[in-house]
Amino acid sequence: MKLYLSRDAAAKALGSEEVAEAILSEAAARGIEVSLTRTGSRGMTWLEPLLEVERDGVRHGYGPMTPETVPALFDGTLDGLGPVEAIPFFARQNRLTFARVGLIDPLSLAEYEAHGGLSGLRRALGMRAEHIIDEVKESGLRGRGGAGFPTGIKWDTVRLAPVERKYIVCNADEGDSGTFADRMLIEGDPLSLIEGMVIAGLGTGATQGYVYIRSEYPDAIAVMQEAIDIARANGVLGDVMGSGRRFDMEVRVGAGAYVCGEETSLLNSLEGKRGVVRAKPPLPALEGFLGRPTVVNNVLSLATIPVIFEKGAAHYAGLGLGRSKGTMPIQIAGNVARGGLFETAFGMPLGELVKDVAGGTATGRPVKAVQVGGPLGAYFAPGQFDTPFGYEEFDGAGGLIGHAGIVVFDDSADMLGLARFAMEFCAVESCGKCTPCRIGAVRGVETLDRVAKGDASAVPLLVDLCETMKDGSLCALGGFTPYPVLSALRLFPEEFAAQQEAAE
Amino acid sequence: MPASQTVSPAGVEEIIARHLHREGPLLPILHDLQDHFGCIPAEARPAIAAALNITQAEVHGVISFYHDFREEPAGRHVLKICRSEACQSMGGTALGEAVLTLLGLGWGETSADGRITVEPVYCLGLCACAPAAMVNGKLKGRAEAKALVAEVSA
Numbered sequence: 001m002k003l004y005l006s007r008d009a010a011a012k013a014l015g016s017e018e019v020a021e022a023i024l025s026e027a028a029a030r031g032i033e034v035s036l037t038r039t040g041s042r043g044m045t046w047l048e049p050l051l052e053v054e055r056d057g058v059r060h061g062y063g064p065m066t067p068e069t070v071p072a073l074f075d076g077t078l079d080g081l082g083p084v085e086a087i088p089f090f091a092r093q094n095r096l097t098f099a100r101v102g103l104i105d106p107l108s109l110a111e112y113e114a115h116g117g118l119s120g121l122r123r124a125l126g127m128r129a130e131h132i133i134d135e136v137k138e139s140g141l142r143g144r145g146g147a148g149f150p151t152g153i154k155w156d157t158v159r160l161a162p163v164e165r166k167y168i169v170c171n172a173d174e175g176d177s178g179t180f181a182d183r184m185l186i187e188g189d190p191l192s193l194i195e196g197m198v199i200a201g202l203g204t205g206a207t208q209g210y211v212y213i214r215s216e217y218p219d220a221i222a223v224m225q226e227a228i229d230i231a232r233a234n235g236v237l238g239d240v241m242g243s244g245r246r247f248d249m250e251v252r253v254g255a256g257a258y259v260c261g262e263e264t265s266l267l268n269s270l271e272g273k274r275g276v277v278r279a280k281p282p283l284p285a286l287e288g289f290l291g292r293p294t295v296v297n298n299v300l301s302l303a304t305i306p307v308i309f310e311k312g313a314a315h316y317a318g319l320g321l322g323r324s325k326g327t328m329p330i331q332i333a334g335n336v337a338r339g340g341l342f343e344t345a346f347g348m349p350l351g352e353l354v355k356d357v358a359g360g361t362a363t364g365r366p367v368k369a370v371q372v373g374g375p376l377g378a379y380f381a382p383g384q385f386d387t388p389f390g391y392e393e394f395d396g397a398g399g400l401i402g403h404a405g406i407v408v409f410d411d412s413a414d415m416l417g418l419a420r421f422a423m424e425f426c427a428v429e430s431c432g433k434c435t436p437c438r439i440g441a442v443r444g445v446e447t448l449d450r451v452a453k454g455d456a457s458a459v460p461l462l463v464d465l466c467e468t469m470k471d472g473s474l475c476a477l478g479g480f481t482p483y484p485v486l487s488a489l490r491l492f493p494e495e496f497a498a499q500q501e502a503a504e
Numbered sequence: 505m506p507a508s509q510t511v512s513p514a515g516v517e518e519i520i521a522r523h524l525h526r527e528g529p530l531l532p533i534l535h536d537l538q539d540h541f542g543c544i545p546a547e548a549r550p551a552i553a554a555a556l557n558i559t560q561a562e563v564h565g566v567i568s569f570y571h572d573f574r575e576e577p578a579g580r581h582v583l584k585i586c587r588s589e590a591c592q593s594m595g596g597t598a599l600g601e602a603v604l605t606l607l608g609l610g611w612g613e614t615s616a617d618g619r620i621t622v623e624p625v626y627c628l629g630l631c632a633c634a635p636a637a638m639v640n641g642k643l644k645g646r647a648e649a650k651a652l653v654a655e656v657s658a
């Protein structure tokens with residue numbers, strides 16, 4: 001019997017290890033031979049632990065599994081979900097970055113290669129650096145960490161810097177609430193991140209890479225470390241595929257500071273300093289880690305590179321909407337019936353994602369608001385559900401897609417409380433370097449407390465404060481915290497006034 | 505949780521030495537010390553400063569900047585509860601409050617008997633199975649207050 005079960009952190013958090021144990025002991029008790037492959041997650045979190053049973057080459061799903069449902073599985077009486085790849089949530093995706101996640105053993109180089117792995121790198125090894133950069137530029141790939149900066153242009157700056165030692169730094173700090181794609185990619189297909197970083201090295205002339213992973217992700221840290229050892233032992237790292245070109249990399253672990261996801265703060269942290277934000281310029285591409293030219297890219301940006309080289313830039317650029325090319329691994333989270341990871345070409349309207357893909361709320365109550373792009377992203381109300389998922393489209397609607405996390409709230413959401421939380425979070429996580437963020441966020445909490453107590457004069461003050469934070473902050477932590485606050489105020493003004501009536 | 509070892513100068517030196525070849529060795533050193541001793545022992549600071557050729561004040565500045573680093577060991581059990589938005593949308597705030605009430609502790613506090621520390625965490629990447637928590641390094645999705653407290657009451 002050929003079985004597959006995810007070892008992704010979310011599956012574990014929902015009991016996959018207990019299920020794995022029950023399967024092995026039940027099989028032993030029945031004298032049945034099973035092979036149980038541990039994979040990443042297919043991204044259908046509401047079905048985890050999701051067990052897959054291979055029959056005639058097709059993987060059939062069963063989930064959510066519990067140890068108690070294991071005997072029925074072996075009896076053949078357990079209701080299944082049918083072929084996993086035919087489940088509508090999965091079937092309607094276009095998986096490029098996540099093509100192998102959930103499919104293969106993340107630490108098997110042989111399975112990786114059998115599913116297209118390393119073909120991008122082999123192609124890149126035959127190209128001159130400037131052609132590698134051209135390929136990335138032509139793909140239209142933009143940074144998936146939030147800012148959406150064209151990846152090829154960033155790489156070119158590093159390539160052209162006349163300095164010998166250069167770096168590729170992968171930003172795996174993923175601190176945004178509602179996001180987990182970096183974690184899932186690293187846990188489910190770490191070799192694609194390695195391959196992407198090696199190609200970045202070939203394109204820019206960098207020979208050393210670092211993956212900075214947040215400490216809240218112990219599973220991802222362990223898998224990444226193992227994957228690097230495997231890649232090195234098999235000649236993917238070191239002397240890259242015997243080409244005479246060198247690239248090696250190392251995992252570094254964060255220490256619980258949200259702001260260290262900001263690229264210059266991250267570089268300070270890597271250097272062993274306090275994670276305070278650096279003023280730009282100089283750009284990290286020119287003076288980054290230890291003052292040397294450095295590419296800082298998100299996990300998804302780098303892990304998408306191999307498939308761009310495998311299928312060609314035109315294939316990638318042929319997908320998407322306007323200047324948002326290719327696909328985006330969208331993370332659907334919070335109060336949803338079907339939460340998880342959904343990779344699709346840019347352009348799907350927000351409402352389709354929330355209603356059709358996610359199936360509305362988990363509680364069955366009406367959707368009140370959706371926060372897109374993490375704690376620095378704006379709230380959207382159902383009236384804006386026709387907004388297509390794209391960088392410019394969300395910007396035009398007063399928001400941002402950020403790292404593409406969607407957090408859904410039902411009608412019990414307390415928007416004033418959420419606005420207060422945004423300010424509180426900014427106060428807790430501020431690096432302290434600039435005043436608008438450090439002091440502004442504290443004042444923001446106080447001002448919202450006044451609003452909650454019924455002080456109407458505090459609302460214009462709050463708006464003013466938000467303007468100051470937007471204009472005067474050194475980075476997007478202080479600069480974008482006003483997005484959730486002002487959008488909540490704009491969409492639900494009564495919640496910032498109703499308190500007043502109650503107090504009168 | 506790592507068993508806290510008694511701090512010996514030789515142990516500290518050995519941990520520091522393991523990382524000196526790295527570019528930017530301070531965070532790896534601090535993580536390793538904390539894994540080993542359960543906190544960053546005050547005795548380690550002069551040794552780190554000397555090895556990296558920085559001041560003790562700089563070492564302290566770094567330790568105090570990051571939420572993860574402790575100057576005192578945590579309780580025997582560490583319970584982290586996510587306070588971020590996706591978890592809030594699924595009752596995370598109520599979960600946190602219920603746990604704190606059941607344990608009679610505030611955020612960041614350790615019980616008087618040193619049994620348990622409760623800490624806020626801002627996202628564990630389990631936002632599609634919220635609310636989320638971590639008990640002694642083990643992740644919990646769709647966490648419930650009573651079950652969490654039961655696990656740390658042993």
Ligand SMILES: Cc1cc2nc3c(=O)[nH]c(=O)nc-3n(C[C@H](O)[C@H](O)[C@H](O)COP(=O)(O)O)c2cc1C
Binds near residue numbers: 145176
């Ligand atoms: C407060 C703050 C937190 C951030 N957190 C992250 C993060 O966790 N991961 C990430 O890739 N980018 C994060 N960014 C964006 C980075 O500064 C940077 O734009 C990104 O890593 C560049 O990679 P990309 O071009 O591939 O997106 C953050 C920015 C700010 C202001």
Ligand code: FES
Binds near residue numbers: 176178626631636
């Ligand atoms: S918001 Fe709680 S796990 Fe992400």
